[in-house]
Amino acid sequence: MVNCPNCGTTVTTAVKCWTVSPAKQAAYGVIPEFRVGLFKCPECKSTFRSKVNNITQHLETKDVKILAEKVKDIHEGLTQTLRFLREKINALETERQALLMEIEQLKKVAESRANTLEVEIKQLREEIKALRELLGVDGEAKWPL
Ligand SMILES: [Zn+2]
Numbered sequence: 001m002v003n004c005p006n007c008g009t010t011v012t013t014a015v016k017c018w019t020v021s022p023a024k025q026a027a028y029g030v031i032p033e034f035r036v037g038l039f040k041c042p043e044c045k046s047t048f049r050s051k052v053n054n055i056t057q058h059l060e061t062k063d064v065k066i067l068a069e070k071v072k073d074i075h076e077g078l079t080q081t082l083r084f085l086r087e088k089i090n091a092l093e094t095e096r097q098a099l100l101m102e103i104e105q106l107k108k109v110a111e112s113r114a115n116t117l118e119v120e121i122k123q124l125r126e127e128i129k130a131l132r133e134l135l136g137v138d139g140e141a142k143w144p145l
Pocket of ligand 1: 006007009042046
């Protein structure tokens with residue numbers, strides 16, 4: 001809070017604030033920097049500049065609170081996203097497991113079918129052999145199959 005140098009009215013908020021770093025002094029570490037505000041008096045409408053240490057501190061505390069809340073929000077958002085992703089990954093892994101099991105079952109079905117076919121082919125070859133012997137056909141090349 002500052003007082004108007006013209007009429008003495010208390011002005012609470014600065015129109016504009018900025019940090020001043022006196023380069024020479026800052027280099028020697030005497031006065032690092034300070035905040036200056038541009039004020040407009042609500043009574044006499046005059047504008048003036050003043051150091052705003054107290055106001056700045058007040059605003060910074062408020063800013064820190066707002067920042068902390070934002071960080072909390074972001075953290076909560078991240079936690080939710082993580083939970084969602086974890087659930088999604090779990091669901092996907094379950095689905096992957098189910099698909100792998102299905103593939104395994106289909107492989108077994110295919111294997112047993114291949115085995116059955118092999119047995120059938122073997123039986124058919126034996127039948128052909130028996131028929132050839134019965135008909136007295138010798139030599140496979142002569143047989144017009
Ligand atoms: Zn004034």
